Amino acid sequence: MNLRAKHIPMRRCISCRSSKPKEQLLRFFKDSNNTWHFDKTQKAQARGSWICNDSLDCYKSKYLKRYFGQSYHNILEEIKLNTKFQDISSLVKGE
């Protein structure tokens, strides 16, 4: 066993539940008021959760509503403003 092998931190997507290197996910965190936010730096000192950054399917509103609850609309806005998933509106409209 080579202990020098680079350790790759894996994170699990809350929607599709697959584990990936964290570069392949977006991070979200919950602030002290229990409101969820998109974590641009991926370093917020707070509880974090992850969603794939390569699959629009992981941003379906059924997943986001279930996980983010009251913060759903907030999260939606932050995703639209800060990520490549501007198309998220089309997923939401369809439901």
Ligand SMILES: [Zn+2]
């Ligand atoms: Zn996913």
